Amino acid sequence: MLLDIRNLTISTNTAxxxxxxxxxxxxxxxxxxxxxxxGESGSGxxxxxxxxMGFLSPRxxxxxxxxxxxxxxxxNLTAKQRREIIGVDIAMIFQDAKSYLDPNITIGAQLxxxxxxQDLSGSFFKRKSERKAKVASxxxxxxxxxxxxxxxxxxxxxxxxxxxxxxxxxxxxxxPLLLIADEPTSTMEPATRQQIYRLxxxxxxxxxxxxxxxxxxxxxxxxxxxxxxxxxSGQIMETGGADALLESPSHPYTEAxxxxxxxxxxxxxxxxxxxxxxxxxxxxxxxxxxxxxxxRCQYARPPCVKTPSLEKRQDRQVACHYPLHLDEGKK
Amino acid sequence: MSTLLEVKDVTKTYIERNKIFKARVFHAVKTTSFxxxxxxxxxxxxxxxxxxxxxxxxxxxxxxxxxxxIYFAGERLIPGDYQQRSKHIRMIFQDAEASLNPxxxLGKQLEEPLLFNSALNAVQRxxxxxxTLQQVGLLGEHMMFYPQMMSTGQKQRASIARAIILKPxxxxxxxxxxxxxxxxxxxxxxxxxxxxxxLGIAYIFISQSPEIVKHLADEVVVMHEGSIVERGTVVDxxxxxxxxxxxxxxxxxxxxxxxxxxxxxxxLEKE
Numbered sequence: 001m002l003l004d005i006r007n008l009t010i011s012t013n014t015a016x017x018x019x020x021x022x023x024x025x026x027x028x029x030x031x032x033x034x035x036x037x038x039g040e041s042g043s044g045x046x047x048x049x050x051x052x053m054g055f056l057s058p059r060x061x062x063x064x065x066x067x068x069x070x071x072x073x074x075x076n077l078t079a080k081q082r083r084e085i086i087g088v089d090i091a092m093i094f095q096d097a098k099s100y101l102d103p104n105i106t107i108g109a110q111l112x113x114x115x116x117x118q119d120l121s122g123s124f125f126k127r128k129s130e131r132k133a134k135v136a137s138x139x140x141x142x143x144x145x146x147x148x149x150x151x152x153x154x155x156x157x158x159x160x161x162x163x164x165x166x167x168x169x170x171x172x173x174x175x176p177l178l179l180i181a182d183e184p185t186s187t188m189e190p191a192t193r194q195q196i197y198r199l200x201x202x203x204x205x206x207x208x209x210x211x212x213x214x215x216x217x218x219x220x221x222x223x224x225x226x227x228x229x230x231x232x233s234g235q236i237m238e239t240g241g242a243d244a245l246l247e248s249p250s251h252p253y254t255e256a257x258x259x260x261x262x263x264x265x266x267x268x269x270x271x272x273x274x275x276x277x278x279x280x281x282x283x284x285x286x287x288x289x290x291x292x293x294x295x296r297c298q299y300a301r302p303p304c305v306k307t308p309s310l311e312k313r314q315d316r317q318v319a320c321h322y323p324l325h326l327d328e329g330k331k
Numbered sequence: 332m333s334t335l336l337e338v339k340d341v342t343k344t345y346i347e348r349n350k351i352f353k354a355r356v357f358h359a360v361k362t363t364s365f366x367x368x369x370x371x372x373x374x375x376x377x378x379x380x381x382x383x384x385x386x387x388x389x390x391x392x393x394x395x396x397x398x399x400x401i402y403f404a405g406e407r408l409i410p411g412d413y414q415q416r417s418k419h420i421r422m423i424f425q426d427a428e429a430s431l432n433p434x435x436x437l438g439k440q441l442e443e444p445l446l447f448n449s450a451l452n453a454v455q456r457x458x459x460x461x462x463t464l465q466q467v468g469l470l471g472e473h474m475m476f477y478p479q480m481m482s483t484g485q486k487q488r489a490s491i492a493r494a495i496i497l498k499p500x501x502x503x504x505x506x507x508x509x510x511x512x513x514x515x516x517x518x519x520x521x522x523x524x525x526x527x528x529x530l531g532i533a534y535i536f537i538s539q540s541p542e543i544v545k546h547l548a549d550e551v552v553v554m555h556e557g558s559i560v561e562r563g564t565v566v567d568x569x570x571x572x573x574x575x576x577x578x579x580x581x582x583x584x585x586x587x588x589x590x591x592x593x594x595x596x597x598x599l600e601k602e
Contacts, residue, residue, distance in 0.1 A: 040512035041483065189379050189539050191579075217513050219542075260517035270546050270565070271524055274517040280482040 002178055002210050003029040003052070006066035010047055010234075012059055016285050021060075022047055022234045023292070026310055029178065029210050034201075036213040036221050036242065038257070039231035042281055045214050048231075049180045052212075053092055054082055069178070088116075091171035092180040096187060097163040101155035107166055108151025111135040114170040138169040143199055161192035168199065175207060182214045197222045218246070218254075219261040230254050233282055233292040235307070240316025250316060250323040252297050253277075291320070299324075333404075335533055336367040336390070336420070336501050341399035343385050359385040361558040362399070367501065370527065372534040374548035374565070376541075376580060382557040383537050387505045390535060391422040403500075417448055421494040425506040427487035431478040437464075437489055438474030444497050459496065466529075467492045468522060484515035488522065495526065505537045520546065541581050545569055553577045 010022040022044045029035045039045040050056050051067070052074060067074045072085060094100050102110055115134045122130045136147040142165040144150050155163065164184055171179060181200065185193040201224045204211055215221050221228070221242070228242040230253055238251035249255040259275040279296045282288055288295050290305035297304070303321050310319040343360040360382045367373050375383045388394040390401060395410040402408065403419050424430040432440055441460045445451055451459060461471040467488040478486055487507070494502055504523075508516050524547070526532060538544050544551055544565065551568050553561040553576070561568060561577045572578045 040514060191378065219513065257513060260514045268546075272546075273521045273524060276517040276521065277514045280484050280515070283482070 008064040044234040091176040114173040374544040377554035
C-alpha cells in the first residue's frame, strides 16, 4: 500500500468552539492505482491533499491513527525529511494552474528549478546544457513538441491547458510514485479536460504512477479511475471499485450525486425536473451531529444521529446505517 | 409565435493598438442574426474564444455593437439606454460568489434595480423583494443577509432573484451553471425551469455543456470564431450535426471516450 490514511481528523477553532472539519477520514491508495476522491466544494477534500503534503498552517490541527506513505510516517517529519519526500516521491498539481506559475520568469527557467542536481550525471560544466535537455524531454513527455518556444514563454502567454501541462511536467520531473491532482481540470473547457485526462492516463500507464484524483463532479471523473471515494462535509461516505459504485451506489449520497448528474440522464426527456438533495451543505458553524448527511438524507432515521463507521459491506466500504442496494440488511 | 427579441446583423470588432501606426483588428462577433420567441430557450454553444460571451454582452447591453441593431418586440434597443433595456433583458453571471456586492445586504441589492427603474414606493418595493425571494426558493428573512452568510447555491438563487425582480422577458445566462456543484446545479436547473413555466421568461443560455443545452434549450446556435456555423432545434442539431465543428463539440463532451487528441504519444514511446 502506497498511501495509508486511517482516521485522519483535522480540527480548527471557530467562533463556536473547536470543529472537526475532517471527521475520521480513512483513505488508501495502492501502487499503480488511480483513486478518485469526489466531494462538493467545502467537503474538505483539498484539506486531505494538503494534510498529506504538509501544507497546512498551524491553525489546523492534524491528528491521525496512521498517515503513512510507504513506510514513512508523514505526521512526524522534520523539514529536511519532508523535503526528501514531498516533490520527489509525492507531487501535486492544482486547480488553477496559471496562478501557480511564476509570472516573472520563463517557463524554461521554472522547469529547470524542478530538475535537481542529483538527477544530472555529467560534470559541473556540462550541467547547464544537460539541464536544458532534461527540461526539453519533460516538455515532450507532456505532449509539447515545440520545446524551444515553450521554454522562452511566460505564464501569461499560455492557455489554461498548456499551463496545466507545465504543472504536470514539473510534478513528474522526479518520477513521483504518487501524484495528487486537486481538481486539475475543473476550470477547463471539456475538450481540454479530455486532453489532460488522457495525458495523466498515459503517464499512469507508462510509469505505473499512482494518482489520487480529486474531483467535484461524478460526471467528470476520469474513465480510468479504479477506485472511488465519496466525501461529504468531512466524512467519507463510501469507498469501492469505481465501476461497482457507479453501477449500484450503496450510500444515499452517492446515489443522490449520481441522480443530479446530467450525464446519467442521457435518455431522460428534456425539461424534466431533476431529483435533488434538499437544502445545502452545512456550514462549519452548524455541522449536524452524527452522520452529516442526515438532515438532507431522504432515508434518515433516528439512529443516524450516531456517526456510522466506515464498514466493509460486500465489495465496498460504506458509512451508513441503512445502505441501499445491498442484500444484507435491506431496509 | 411572435418574435420577442431580434438580433439583426450585429457585429463587434475590437481594435488593439499596441504599435503606433499599426492596429490589430479582432472580429469578436461577425455579422450575426437570430431571433427568440416568448418563453423559449435559445442556447449558444462554442469553445473558448468563439465570441459567445461577447454576444451575451451585446444582448444584455454590457457592450455596444460595432454595427447592427437589436430589437425587442419591434422596438430598437438603444445602446446606453439601460432603463429601457433593463426592464426587458437581465443577465445572470457565471461566478455566483463574485457577482453580489459583499457590502450590501441582499435586500438592499435587490432594491437597487427597483429604485432606478420603477416607480414603486418603499412598501411596494419591500413586498416585491419578498415575493421575488420566495419565487427563487429563499425566504423573506434573507433580506437581512450579507452575501457571505449564504452558500453558493443560495447566492446563485439571489442573483437570479436580482435578475427577475424587474419582471424581465429575457434572461441571459452566461455559463451560469458551469461552476456550481452538481447537486446545486440540479437545484438551479429545476428553479430555472419552474420560473420559465410560471413567468414565461425566455432564456438565452451560453453554455459549453451539451447535457445542459440538451436538457434546457429549444433551439441552439453554434458559434465558431465569431460566426454562427450551425443553428436549429436542439433535436435536429444534436441528432444530426452538419458541421464537423459541431460534431466535435458534441462528441468530445457528450462521451468520455478518448478521441484523436493533441497529446503526442510518440515521445513517450521513444524514451
